[in-house]
Amino acid sequence: MEIPYTVQARPDTGIYNAKVGIWLFLASEVMLFGGLFSAYVLLRVGADPGTWPHGWQNVTLGTANTLVLALSAVTTLMAWVACKVGQFGKFKFFHACTLLLALTFLCIKMFEYHDHLTHYEIHLADGRIADGHMMENDLQKDYVTIDGRYVSDESALIDLRAQKDIKETELKIPRSEIKDMQNYGPWHNDYLALYFTMTGLHALHILGGSIVIGYLWGPGRKMWKTDPQRFTNRVEVSGLFWHFVDLVWIFLFPVLYLT
Amino acid sequence: MDETVHQFPAYRGDSHDHHDAHAHHDPGFWAKYIFSTDHKIIGIQYGFTALCFLLFGLFLMLMMRWQIAHPGQPIPLFGPLLEKVLGNVQAPNGTISEDLYNSFGAMHGTIMVFLGVVPLAFAAFGNYVVPLMIGAPDMAFPRVNMASYQAYFLGGLVMLVSFFIPGGAAQAGWTSYSPLATSIPTEGQLFWIIGMILLITSSLLGAVNFIATIIQLRAPGMTWMRLPFFVWAQFVTAFLLLLAFPPLEAAAIMQLMDNVAHTSFFLPTGLAIGGHLAHISGGGSPLLWQHLFWFLGHPEVYVLILPAMGIVCEIIACNTRKPIWGYKSLVYSVLAIGFLSFIVWAHHMYLTGMGTAISTFFQTTTMAVSIPSVIILTCFFISLWGGAIRFNTPMLFVLAFLPMFGIGGLTGLPLGFNESDIHLHDTYYVIAHFHYVVAPGTIFALFAGIYYWFPKMTGRKMNEFWGRAHFWGSFIFMNVVFQPMFAQGMAGMLRRMSNGGANYSAAVNAQNGLDVIGGLSPFIMSLNTWILWGAVALGIVQIPFIVNVFWSIKHGEKAGDNPWHSTTLEWQTPTPPPHGNFAAPPRIYRGPYEYSVPGHEPDFMPQNEPEISPALPKISPVPAAH
Amino acid sequence: MSDSHPVDFNSYVRRCAFIFTAVICAVGLMVCVSYLPHYGWPAKVAMILAVASCNAFLVAGFLMHLLSEKKMIYTLLAFTVFFVIGLVGLTVFAMNDFPTGTQTH
Numbered sequence: 007m008e009i010p011y012t013v014q015a016r017p018d019t020g021i022y023n024a025k026v027g028i029w030l031f032l033a034s035e036v037m038l039f040g041g042l043f044s045a046y047v048l049l050r051v052g053a054d055p056g057t058w059p060h061g062w063q064n065v066t067l068g069t070a071n072t073l074v075l076a077l078s079a080v081t082t083l084m085a086w087v088a089c090k091v092g093q094f095g096k097f098k099f100f101h102a103c104t105l106l107l108a109l110t111f112l113c114i115k116m117f118e119y120h121d122h123l124t125h126y127e128i129h130l131a132d133g134r135i136a137d138g139h140m141m142e143n144d145l146q147k148d149y150v151t152i153d154g155r156y157v158s159d160e161s162a163l164i165d166l167r168a169q170k171d172i173k174e175t176e177l178k179i180p181r182s183e184i185k186d187m188q189n190y191g192p193w194h195n196d197y198l199a200l201y202f203t204m205t206g207l208h209a210l211h212i213l214g215g216s217i218v219i220g221y222l223w224g225p226g227r228k229m230w231k232t233d234p235q236r237f238t239n240r241v242e243v244s245g246l247f248w249h250f251v252d253l254v255w256i257f258l259f260p261v262l263y264l265t
Numbered sequence: 266m267d268e269t270v271h272q273f274p275a276y277r278g279d280s281h282d283h284h285d286a287h288a289h290h291d292p293g294f295w296a297k298y299i300f301s302t303d304h305k306i307i308g309i310q311y312g313f314t315a316l317c318f319l320l321f322g323l324f325l326m327l328m329m330r331w332q333i334a335h336p337g338q339p340i341p342l343f344g345p346l347l348e349k350v351l352g353n354v355q356a357p358n359g360t361i362s363e364d365l366y367n368s369f370g371a372m373h374g375t376i377m378v379f380l381g382v383v384p385l386a387f388a389a390f391g392n393y394v395v396p397l398m399i400g401a402p403d404m405a406f407p408r409v410n411m412a413s414y415q416a417y418f419l420g421g422l423v424m425l426v427s428f429f430i431p432g433g434a435a436q437a438g439w440t441s442y443s444p445l446a447t448s449i450p451t452e453g454q455l456f457w458i459i460g461m462i463l464l465i466t467s468s469l470l471g472a473v474n475f476i477a478t479i480i481q482l483r484a485p486g487m488t489w490m491r492l493p494f495f496v497w498a499q500f501v502t503a504f505l506l507l508l509a510f511p512p513l514e515a516a517a518i519m520q521l522m523d524n525v526a527h528t529s530f531f532l533p534t535g536l537a538i539g540g541h542l543a544h545i546s547g548g549g550s551p552l553l554w555q556h557l558f559w560f561l562g563h564p565e566v567y568v569l570i571l572p573a574m575g576i577v578c579e580i581i582a583c584n585t586r587k588p589i590w591g592y593k594s595l596v597y598s599v600l601a602i603g604f605l606s607f608i609v610w611a612h613h614m615y616l617t618g619m620g621t622a623i624s625t626f627f628q629t630t631t632m633a634v635s636i637p638s639v640i641i642l643t644c645f646f647i648s649l650w651g652g653a654i655r656f657n658t659p660m661l662f663v664l665a666f667l668p669m670f671g672i673g674g675l676t677g678l679p680l681g682f683n684e685s686d687i688h689l690h691d692t693y694y695v696i697a698h699f700h701y702v703v704a705p706g707t708i709f710a711l712f713a714g715i716y717y718w719f720p721k722m723t724g725r726k727m728n729e730f731w732g733r734a735h736f737w738g739s740f741i742f743m744n745v746v747f748q749p750m751f752a753q754g755m756a757g758m759l760r761r762m763s764n765g766g767a768n769y770s771a772a773v774n775a776q777n778g779l780d781v782i783g784g785l786s787p788f789i790m791s792l793n794t795w796i797l798w799g800a801v802a803l804g805i806v807q808i809p810f811i812v813n814v815f816w817s818i819k820h821g822e823k824a825g826d827n828p829w830h831s832t833t834l835e836w837q838t839p840t841p842p843p844h845g846n847f848a849a850p851p852r853i854y855r856g857p858y859e860y861s862v863p864g865h866e867p868d869f870m871p872q873n874e875p876e877i878s879p880a881l882p883k884i885s886p887v888p889a890a891h
Numbered sequence: 892m893s894d895s896h897p898v899d900f901n902s903y904v905r906r907c908a909f910i911f912t913a914v915i916c917a918v919g920l921m922v923c924v925s926y927l928p929h930y931g932w933p934a935k936v937a938m939i940l941a942v943a944s945c946n947a948f949l950v951a952g953f954l955m956h957l958l959s960e961k962k963m964i965y966t967l968l969a970f971t972v973f974f975v976i977g978l979v980g981l982t983v984f985a986m987n988d989f990p991t992g993t994q995t996h
Contacts, residue, residue: 008845620990
């Protein structure tokens with residue numbers, strides 16, 4: 007006996023099996039990201055006043071990424087529509103776009119991560135703090151060069167939104183004056199920990215979704231010839247996952263970049 | 266449709282020829298037994314692996330109980346082996362060091378819960394029985410099913426390997442509280458987190474499969490209210506796993522980041538480790554870990570008990586030869602338990618300094634969730650009344666389950682009240698409570714399930730004499746082990762003490778000039794010895810069971826397709842059921858517990874047996890007296 | 892597929908163009924709100940999250956076909972949403988409820 011309702015809908019529920027499966031899985035993903043968002047809410051609400059950073063992200067890049075993902079959600083839907091109307095050529099085109107947009111998203115993300123990881127906060131012996139991007143960190147030399155500014159207190163580094171016209175110049179800092187040096191990685195503070203963890207997990211989901219869509223676009227397209235309905239269902243189900251990943255970003259972007 | 270991808274190769278040449286046009290090709294050993302997508306093979310894989318882990322967890326417990334009763338003394342028999350395997354830092358001269366005790370404690374809990382009971386109760390029994398009970402050919406997603414077993418296997422492997430790395434396995438309890446979990450300078454916690462992520466993935470995949478299967482693949486006529494209660498129980502359990510595990514996965518990822526990337530999700534500002542300020546960013550919250558952990562932790566305990574209740578229901582109906590009393594109450598109660606279990610979790614956190622408003626909220630919901638549990642147990646008790654009880658081995662275990670779960674459940678009530686919990690939290694009372702529910706509770710139901718469904722899997726019954734010996738031994742010694750712990754807990758003996766509370770004993774108090782009355786009395790301390798020998802006896806009594814399982818596969822009394830004369834669908838198939846289970850979708854005509862129907866000759870009516878033909882003499886309607 | 896009604900390619904193109912435009916506008920609105928000078932962060936967060944929710948509704952409702960989904964899916968999602976709210980809400984409540992006199996700040 008074959009497994010029923012893999013392609014045809016079951017009459018009383020009106021859905022085929024894989025669709026039930028993917029919505030169940032998405033419900034669990036809502037709980038997963040919900041757990042992370044609850045951590046965000048708690049850590050932010052519980053933080054001491056004036057210690058939660060603002061304006062530490064590049065809003066332009068974040069907005070670009072948001073639009074890239076939104077467009078990829080549209081191309082994903084159109085790929086499914088193309089399958090429904092039997093136009094396989096259009097399916098190939100739309101999902102090729104989806105994959106390229108996903109790649110763009112990940113590249114922008116990598117750039118952002120790199121930008122954070124090369125941004126250093128250097129505590130000096132005289133109590134000042136030098137903050138900026140590392141230009142030169144040659145261990146043979148007895149100084150480091152950053153492109154940044156001096157501040158007298160950490161609180162000046164927290165709310166970048168409130169500060170206008172931050173001037174950054176090239177600073178040469180002798181190693182002998184450096185008390186402590188740390189880059190803006192997840193270890194730097196809880197905001198960055200949340201940023202890297204949440205966007206990192208999200209990026210892994212983008213990667214996973216891309217692999218599945220890539221499989222359907224590539225080796226998996228054989229099924230279009232043998233069982234087009236089942237193939238269309240697979241496109242729909244993977245599309246639902248992709249839309250969910252876009253949904254998560256719709257909340258991640260404002261929460262991490264804009265507030 | 267004939268050219269569709271051939272999903273699951275038939276492996277039984279004698280099965281009904283439902284793959285018509287295709288030639289049967291017999292898959293090799295690996296495809297048939299190791300990389301199978303057949304739910305029955307996967308169920309057996311889960312069952313066998315889980316039973317091995319349960320045995321391993323038992324060994325860990327025996328060694329811990331030795332250390333508690335005889336602190337610092339080398340373990341008889343196994344001491345030298347332990348030293349050889351784990352080195353003389355963790356096991357100097359065959360004794361258990363304090364760190365090793367903590368490792369054993371953490372891993373005993375983790376292994377029993379996540380690698381033993383849940384895979385056996387949910388995945389093993391569920392996989393084997395649920396598709397058969399609903400008239401389906403397999404699970405909805407067979408390859409996802411295989412993937413979920415493989416993730417479980419890998420997770421288990423990671424957990425086992427962690428014993429052998431330098432520094433040993435995780436030591437921070439099965440609850441892995443931060444900051445302790447992040448402060449221990451060994452890799453054991455890291456392995457624990459990675460193992461947990463694999464196990465959670467396995468459970469999520471399994472949960473999706475179960476729910477989709479039960480919703481979509483019920484045979485024609487199998488309406489929701491005709492489902493055997495076991496299926497309802499598995500359905501709710503799957504939902505608990507689906508929705509409660511992910512926040513723990515999120516928390517595990519954050520604890521992983523704390524461990525590896527030196528973030529401070531759960532590490533507060535000003536944390537000092539070993540007397541020095543930790544070099545962290547701070548700002549984190551240890552309580553956040555607890556909330557996220559227990560959000561899963563509480564539904565998890567219902568995951569442990571609900572499949573057991575399902576098994577108990579099936580065995581009671583079959584062995585009393587009458588319908589279960591209160592089927593609808595059972596269904597609504599299990600749904601209520603599932604829903605309420607999500608909003609009670611902070612009763613594990615009463616001592617974290619929470620205010621009265623929130624602790625009252627959680628106390629109220631905790632009391633509320635005990636009501637459907639009592640309803641379920643009451644329905645089972647009432648079901649026994651007036652039944653023609655057959656005292657076979659499965660029934661003995663089920664009959665013992667009822668009062669044992671009753672004790673476990675009732676002793677949970679003082680823990681659910683925030684005030685009495687102040688005295689009892691983190692004492693042996695808690696250990697006694699949850700072991701009563703899981704050990705003579707769930708595990709007895711699982712034993713019952715093994716004895717009950719063994720004939721369907723193998724075509725032979727397990728030996729009845731040794732089954733009874735296994736039962737009586739387990740029943741007596743479970744109580745010898747866990748009953749004294751209530752007294753110990755109420756006297757104030759704390760959990761997780763590697764020397765059995767010696768520091769707090771009256772004897773030590775007297776030596777140090779402290780008040781003897783505040784210490785643990787010699788009687789309470791002596792109970793440790795009783796418990797040790799009870800545990801050893803409990804372990805020995807499992808040997809006939811293990812031998813029975815393997816011996817009966819080849820030499821057990823031959824059983825037909827339906828040796829227990831049960832009404833549910835899994836007994837209406839050949840033995841063992843062929844690949845694809847049914848030649849054609851079975852048609853269901855009635856509910857699951859039509860036993861002793863008045864006027865009907867055999868005292869049971871299988872669910873798929875068609876209605877009596879009109880040509881036969883009409884039976885005058887009998888007033889429904891039962 | 893579950894429903895057998897024919898799918899009109901061009902109507903989907905129009906629908907997608909509309910949704911994408913709406914998403915662009917919503918994103919632009921959120922960015923602008925975040926730069927508004929006269930509001931405190933709590934107010935801005937509330938406004939931004941409101942817009943984000945509308946954005947999510949568009950994506951979920953139209954791109955994921957949630958608006959034409961079956962009752963069973965709605966039931967599943969309703970429970971999920973309830974439990975997420977419970978998780979976040981009860982946890983925030985728990986961490987801000989202190990026995991009298993023990994609150995440190």
